[in-house]
Amino acid sequence: MPTQSHHSEIAIIGGGVIGLLCAWRLAQAGHAVTLFERGEPGQESSRAALGVLNPSTSGQTPFPYIHLSQASLALFPALVDELKDEVGIEVGLRDEGVLLVALDDDEAATLAEEMAYHDAAGIPVAHVSATELRQLEPAVSPAARGAMHFTSALRVDNIRLCHALALAAHKVGVQIVTGALVNSVQVSGGKVTGVQVGGRNHGAEKVIVAAGSWSGTIAGIDAPVRPIKGQGLLLKPSFAVAHVLESFAGYVTPGRDGHLLIGATVEDIGYDQRVTAAGMQKLLSDAMRLAPDLYNATLVRTWAGLRPCSVDGLPILGPVAGKNGLLMATAHFRNGILLAPITAQLVVDWVQGRTPALDVKPFAPDRF
Numbered sequence: 001m002p003t004q005s006h007h008s009e010i011a012i013i014g015g016g017v018i019g020l021l022c023a024w025r026l027a028q029a030g031h032a033v034t035l036f037e038r039g040e041p042g043q044e045s046s047r048a049a050l051g052v053l054n055p056s057t058s059g060q061t062p063f064p065y066i067h068l069s070q071a072s073l074a075l076f077p078a079l080v081d082e083l084k085d086e087v088g089i090e091v092g093l094r095d096e097g098v099l100l101v102a103l104d105d106d107e108a109a110t111l112a113e114e115m116a117y118h119d120a121a122g123i124p125v126a127h128v129s130a131t132e133l134r135q136l137e138p139a140v141s142p143a144a145r146g147a148m149h150f151t152s153a154l155r156v157d158n159i160r161l162c163h164a165l166a167l168a169a170h171k172v173g174v175q176i177v178t179g180a181l182v183n184s185v186q187v188s189g190g191k192v193t194g195v196q197v198g199g200r201n202h203g204a205e206k207v208i209v210a211a212g213s214w215s216g217t218i219a220g221i222d223a224p225v226r227p228i229k230g231q232g233l234l235l236k237p238s239f240a241v242a243h244v245l246e247s248f249a250g251y252v253t254p255g256r257d258g259h260l261l262i263g264a265t266v267e268d269i270g271y272d273q274r275v276t277a278a279g280m281q282k283l284l285s286d287a288m289r290l291a292p293d294l295y296n297a298t299l300v301r302t303w304a305g306l307r308p309c310s311v312d313g314l315p316i317l318g319p320v321a322g323k324n325g326l327l328m329a330t331a332h333f334r335n336g337i338l339l340a341p342i343t344a345q346l347v348v349d350w351v352q353g354r355t356p357a358l359d360v361k362p363f364a365p366d367r368f
């Protein structure tokens with residue numbers, strides 16, 4: 001039998017952006033929190049992301065998801081100010097927005113449809129003519145027919161964000177235990193009693209699962225989450241880009257010191273984190289179609305990460321029926337950086353027994 005080693009009111013599994021922000025907010029609200037991270041915080045999907053914060057819709061997106069995204073976006077400016085005050089880290093919030101560029105006539109027709117359903121969903125967008133686009137972003141291909149400007153979209157440096165969150169959480173008393181793989185969540189009499197970490201029991205009244213793509217691999221957790229691989233790369237061009245540029249194939253995102261983050265592939269191939277020749281070829285050719293002068297940019301870095309995706313593509317959020325004290329905060333798929341602030345707010349509500357103001361039914365863990 002494993003021995004009982006420690007106890008805390010709340011145990012969080014996973015130190016990505018979701019686990020870190022939940023931990024910080026819970027500790028600020030007066031709870032005793034231990035966060036278990038099998039490696040180091042912020043090194044998995046939350047590091048691989050491009051940091052684009054853009055509530056958008058495919059036209060089929062459920063309204064509660066759009067509302068969740070917009071509510072989370074609205075929390076970012078205050079969050080970054082608070083982090084600057086608390087730990088002195090500037091997480092590089094940019095507000096130029098996203099330009100979704102049409103590169104041929106077919107894409108221009110699709111853009112017109114997209115304008116209509118974004119308007120209907122209440123997501124602020126503006127049409128940008130080809131001439132205006134060239135003035136705004138001279139690096140965009142001369143073939144561009146125009147763009148849709150997501151005027152409220154933001155961009156954050158997600159690597160700095162995770163670093164700042166880990167410092168802020170630590171400062172307010174969160175115990176961050178690194179190199180700590182949680183094997184199982186323990187439940188007795190319909191109630192959570194703790195987690196098992198490397199053969200030792202850690203007692204807890206509440207357990208929050210924020211283990212990203214690995215959330216369904218923990219014994220005692222029934223979460224239909226699978227990894228969707230995304231590859232990215234960093235370029236240093238000789239020209240500047242102000243807005244996040246999006247094509248119908250991928251992103252060119254302004255980062256630190258004139259660098260551009262290029263992403264991302266979407267590959268449903270299991271727990272494979274290799275950077276591949278095919279992935280790089282696709283990213284580079286899509287990016288050069290959007291901004292041809294990238295041809296001569298310096299290739300600085302490549303990476304791959306695993307987005308946590310549920311079977312219906314929506315996040316899994318909230319209390320688990322029949323396991324009192326167990327909360328899910330996972331499966332944020334392509335928008336986990338964007339959705340982190342609202343996820344943490346919801347988790348604090350649930351821990352403190354409040355009913356969230358938003359419609360969260362579509363995200364309930366027992367919907368599958």
Ligand SMILES: Cc1cc2nc3c(=O)[nH]c(=O)nc-3n(C[C@H](O)[C@H](O)[C@H](O)COP(=O)(O)OP(=O)(O)OC[C@H]3O[C@@H](n4cnc5c(N)ncnc54)[C@H](O)[C@@H]3O)c2cc1C
Nearest residue numbers: 014016018038045046050051052182212230335336337338
């Ligand atoms: C290429 C790419 C581009 C992206 N771009 C964007 C973007 O522009 N905007 C956006 O909003 N989102 C983006 N995303 C999605 C976003 O990165 C994810 O949705 C988000 O990072 C998920 O955060 P997380 O904390 O749930 O997962 P993770 O960051 O993966 O963290 C989970 C953590 O749990 C730990 N863990 C797992 N199992 C255990 C265990 N048993 N015990 C202890 N610890 C465990 C892991 O080590 C990891 O640190 C992108 C993702 C990729 C891959």
